[in-house]
Each structure stands twice: as structure tokens, then as C-alpha cells.
Amino acid sequence: MTQHSLDDGSTEDDFPEWVDRIQSNVAGEVRRRRKEMGWSAQELADRCEQLGHPIPRNVIANMESGRRANLPLVDVMVLAAALETYPVCLIFPVGYVEQTQELPFQHLVPTWDALRRFTGEQELPNHDPGLVPDFEHHTSLVHTALAALEEEDEARFAARTAPSRAQQEEAERKRTNYADQAISAKYTLRHVRRRLREEGVTPPELPPALGDVDPEPDSDTPQEERL
Known part of the structure; x- marks a missing residue:
């Protein structure tokens, strides 16, 4: 093993290999999660096959025991789906592995911090x-x-069914306020979607209730009026 000096003067030999550590994280969490679900390695293999990416029982067993030399990303994705969890939870098992490494030759960091940086929740x-x-x-x-x-x-329903004029007026006031909030959110949403399209990006699909956000093809009516 080639030695690499770390910032504190220690060397790589003082730490497990980064690849081994990450694979150990995944293997340990797959094993823990599998047992938690009461599955055998064969049952997990069967579930992976059902998902369209077969991972044989012996491959799973070798991974869990540390005998497997590599761990493709696609396997991690399918294993996570089979075990009804998220791939990042296999790579960084928060609560089950206290510390891990994010990259080779880096210091150990709390697994929670590593996960947040991996997902982009913590900006760098x-x-x-x-x-x-x-x-x-x-x-x-x-x-x-x-x-x-x-x-x-x-x-609106409360205004229609209000037993008194005062309650009706209060409900109508609330209805108007919520209507304004909806219009404001949809108006901003329209501009966000327009900007994404201008950058060549396809915006996410909208739910039916917000179908009036996007302009209709060949419509001459300003979108602000239709919101």
C-alpha cells in the first residue's frame, strides 16, 4: 500500500482504504436492513431480480462478508430499492456508522455531515x-x-354555510386572502418555469390543479389575466 501523508502527519496506513470503508458501510447496512426485514440473502436476491437487475445470492453473501472486490453503483441503487430505503442511506448509514471518509486520504467525519454534503443539503x-x-x-x-x-x-365553503353575516364576511375575507396567495405563488411559478425553459430545461410536471400556470399554445391572453 502506498503511503500518503495526511494533514496531521499520519499516513494512509493509519486508516482503512477509502474504497473498503465505503463498501463496508454499504455491506453492513444491507445486512442490517435485510435482517431487520426478516429476509434471507436469497429473498433479497429474488427481490432484486423482480426489480429488473438480478444480484445473485452468492454475490450478496460475498458483499456482506467483505469478499466482494467491487460494488457497482447500479447494485447500490437496486439494493436500496429492494430494501425499501435510499441509496444514500446505504452509503452513509447515519446512526449505525459514527464516522466515515468522504474521499481518499481525508480525515474521518461524522456520517451525518458526510450525508448532508453528499446530497447537497450542506453547501460547499x-x-x-x-x-x-x-x-x-x-x-x-x-x-x-x-x-x-x-x-x-x-x-369558500365556510362563507356559503356561515350561520351569521359576520362569520360569512370573515370567511370571505379569508377566501380572498388565500386566493391572493395562490395567484402570487402561481405567478412566481410561471416565471420560474419560463426561465428554466429559456435555459433549455424541461420543468417538472405540474399537478392538474395548477394547469393554468403554463401559457396555452397560441394564446393571446396575458397569463397574468388568466391566473
């Missing part, structure tokens, strides 16, 4: 997040608009 300087922030913003706007529309419907 000079790292390009791609379009993830845009899609997260889009999802937030969709949730806001849908919630406002639901509240508007409830307030």
Missing part, C-alpha cells in the same frame, strides 16, 4: 449545485399554491 464553497435549487424552489411554490387553493376552497 465553489461547488455547483446545478439546477437543484431551482427545482427545490419550484417544488416549494407548487406546495404553497396547492395549499392556498385548498384553503381557499374551505373558506
Whole structure:
């Protein structure tokens, strides 16, 4: 093994190989999760085959025992789906592995921190997040608009069934407020989707309740009026 000096003067020999550590994380979590579900290695292999990517029982057994030399990403993805968890939870088993390495020759860090950086939840300087922030913003706007529309419907019903004039007026005031919130969220959502398209990106599909956000083809009516 080639030695590499670390920042604190220690060498790589003082730590397990990074690849071995990551594979050990996955193997340990696959084994733990499999047993938690009460499955044998064969049952897990059968489930992987059902998902369309066979992983033989002996391959799973060798992985869990550390005898397997490599671990393809596609295997991690299918194993996670078979075990009804997420791939990142196999790579960084929070709560079951206290510390891990993110890259070769780096110091051990809390597994929770490694997972957050891996998913992009914790931003790193000079790292390009791609379009993830845009899609997260889009999802937030969709949730806001849908919630406002639901509240508007409830307030409309409350106004229709109010036993007194005062309660009717209060419900109508709430309905108007929620309607304004929905319009604002949809208006912002429309601009987000337009900007994504201008960048050559296909925006996420909208739920039917927000079908009026995107302009209709060949429509001459300004979208602001139709929202």
C-alpha cells in the first residue's frame, strides 16, 4: 500500500482504504436492513431480480462478508430499492456508522455531515449545485399554491354555510386572502418555469390543479389575466 501523508502527519496506513470503508458501510447496512426485514440473502436476491437487475445470492453473501472486490453503483441503487430505503442511506448509514471518509486520504467525519454534503443539503464553497435549487424552489411554490387553493376552497365553503353575516364576511375575507396567495405563488411559478425553459430545461410536471400556470399554445391572453 502506498503511503500518503495526511494533514496531521499520519499516513494512509493509519486508516482503512477509502474504497473498503465505503463498501463496508454499504455491506453492513444491507445486512442490517435485510435482517431487520426478516429476509434471507436469497429473498433479497429474488427481490432484486423482480426489480429488473438480478444480484445473485452468492454475490450478496460475498458483499456482506467483505469478499466482494467491487460494488457497482447500479447494485447500490437496486439494493436500496429492494430494501425499501435510499441509496444514500446505504452509503452513509447515519446512526449505525459514527464516522466515515468522504474521499481518499481525508480525515474521518461524522456520517451525518458526510450525508448532508453528499446530497447537497450542506453547501460547499465553489461547488455547483446545478439546477437543484431551482427545482427545490419550484417544488416549494407548487406546495404553497396547492395549499392556498385548498384553503381557499374551505373558506369558500365556510362563507356559503356561515350561520351569521359576520362569520360569512370573515370567511370571505379569508377566501380572498388565500386566493391572493395562490395567484402570487402561481405567478412566481410561471416565471420560474419560463426561465428554466429559456435555459433549455424541461420543468417538472405540474399537478392538474395548477394547469393554468403554463401559457396555452397560441394564446393571446396575458397569463397574468388568466391566473
